[in-house]
Amino acid sequence: MDTAERDHRHARATDLLDGLADRDVVAVAITWVDHSGITRVKSVPLRRLPDAAANGVGVSPVFDAFLLDDTIVAGRHAGGPVGDLRLHPDLDRITVLAGQPGWAWTPADRHDRRGEPHPQDERALARTMTDRLAVHGFEVKAGFEVEWAVGHGGTADFRPATTGPAYGHARQVELSDYCVDLVAALAEQDVDVLQFHPEYAPGQFEVSTAPEDPVHAADTAVLVRETIRAITIRHGMRASFSPKVVAEGVGNGGHLHVSLWRDHRNLFAAQDRPHALGPDAESFAAGILRHLPALCAIGSPSVASYLRLVPSHWAGAFAAWGVENRETALRLVEGRDLEIKSYDLSANPYLVIAATLAAGLAGIVDDARLPEPAEVDPVHLADARRLPTSLTEAVRAFEDDEVLAEAFGAEFAATIADVRRGEIDRFADASPEEVARVTRWRH
The missing domain is CATH 3.30.590.10 (Glutamine synthetase/guanido kinase, catalytic domain)
Structure with a gap:
C-alpha cells in the first residue's frame, strides 16, 4: 500500500467521523474470523479510525493457529510468537450497531506491515x-x-x-x-x-x-x-x-x-x-x-x-x-x-x-x-x-x-x-x- 493510498484512506475515514459521532459512536470494532470460525476483534476509539484506516491495527498472525477453545496449535506455517499483521478496516462496510449503543463495526482485511495481503487472509481469499x-x-x-x-x-x-x-x-x-x-x-x-x-x-x-x-x-x-x-x-x-x-x-x-x-x-x-x-x-x-x-x-x-x-x-x-x-x-x-x-x-x-x-x-x-x-x-x-x-x-x-x-x-x-x-x-x-x-x- 503506497503513500497515496494511505493518505486517501485517512481522508475517507476522517470524513466519516462527524457522521459517526452524531450517531453517538464512541468506538469501532474491527473484526476478522479465524480458521476455527470464531469472530475475533480489535477496537479503536472513534478518533483513531483514520489512523487505523491508513496504517492498520496491529495483530499477531498467531490467530491463524487458534482453536475454538483458544488453545494454539503448533502448525507448519502458523502458531509462533513472531510476526505482525495489520487489520485494515473496510470503510465501505462500516455500520453503526443497533444492538450495542456507542459502537460501530467493520470487517477487516489482514495485510503485512508492507501493506501486502496476508497469504492466510480469509476475506481476501473469498474476494x-x-x-x-x-x-x-x-x-x-x-x-x-x-x-x-x-x-x-x-x-x-x-x-x-x-x-x-x-x-x-x-x-x-x-x-x-x-x-x-x-x-x-x-x-x-x-x-x-x-x-x-x-x-x-x-x-x-x-x-x-x-x-x-x-x-x-x-x-x-x-x-x-x-x-x-x-x-x-x-x-x-x-x-x-x-x-x-x-x-x-x-x-x-x-x-x-x-x-x-x-x-x-x-x-x-x-x-x-x-x-x-x-x-x-x-x-x-x-x-x-x-x-x-x-x-x-x-x-x-x-x-x-x-x-x-x-x-x-x-x-x-x-x-x-x-x-x-x-x-x-x-x-x-x-x-x-x-x-x-x-x-x-x-x-x-x-x-x-x-x-x-x-x-x-x-x-x-x-x-x-x-x-x-x-x-x-x-x-x-x-x-x-x-x-x-x-x-x-x-x-x-x-x-x-x-x-x-x-x-x-x-x-x-x-x-x-x-x-x-x-x-x-x-x-x-x-x-x-x-x-x-x-x-x-x-x-
Missing part, C-alpha cells in the same frame, strides 16, 4: 475466488441462513428460553419483544432480511438474508450473528450457534444459497431448461457436488459438525442433489438458486464462500454434468454416497482435493489441516455430551 469467476464472465450472488438457539445456562447446561413448539407462533409470542428488537436492529443496520421464524429445535430461530455480492454476504453473516448475540444478551438470554447445542438434539445449520449470473440473467432461472438449470449453472452445481467431501472440512469444520451431519435430520448428510429435497446436501430451489445444506455456523463464512466458488468454477471449466436428482430421502437409495462422518474423514478429503489445494495455496491449506487436526486431538476422548458442552457457547 479472489469471486474475481476468478468474474474473469470468466460470471457474477455470483450469495446469502446465508443463520440458525441459533435462545436459552440460559453456563458451561454445563442449556435451558431453552421458550417452550413454544417447533415453527410455532407461540414461541414467537413468548419472545415477542426480543424478536421485534432483533428484526428492528437488523433493519436499522441495513440488513435485508428475507424471513425470520422459529425453527425445529427447542428455543431455535432462523434469519435468512437477501442475496448479495459473495464477500458482502459473508460480512453480513458476521454482522447478523453478532447482532443476534448482542440483542439476546440485552434480553438476559444467550445465543448458541453451535452445530450441536445438546448432544441428543437437532443442531444449528448455516446454509449457503448461491446463484450464478451472466449479463444480469440468473442462470438458475433458465425457463427453457429442465429444472430451470442453464448449462453453466448445472456445471457450477456439479462442481460443488463433486467436491462436497472436501468442502466439509471448510463448511462443516468442527468435531461437533459431525454430531449434526447425520441422515434423516434435514442436515444434508449425503453427497446428492434434489429439487426441493431437504435431505440432499444440495437442494435446488427451482428457478432461483442452489442451497448447500451441509454447512453449519462453526464455519468461517469467508472460507465457505471461497471454497464453494472454487469448486463451482472447476465444474464450469470441466463442463461437469449433474447425475439424476434424488427424489426421495437418499437414505433409501442403495447407491447414495454419505458425506464424511467425521472431521478426520473430511480433512483427508480436503488434503486430497487438487482444486481446493490450488485455490487455498500450500501454506493456507496446510494450516487449515493443522487447525482441524488440533480440534480432532482436543476431542479425541470426548463423549458427544462433552463435545456439545465445550462447543455450545463458542461460535
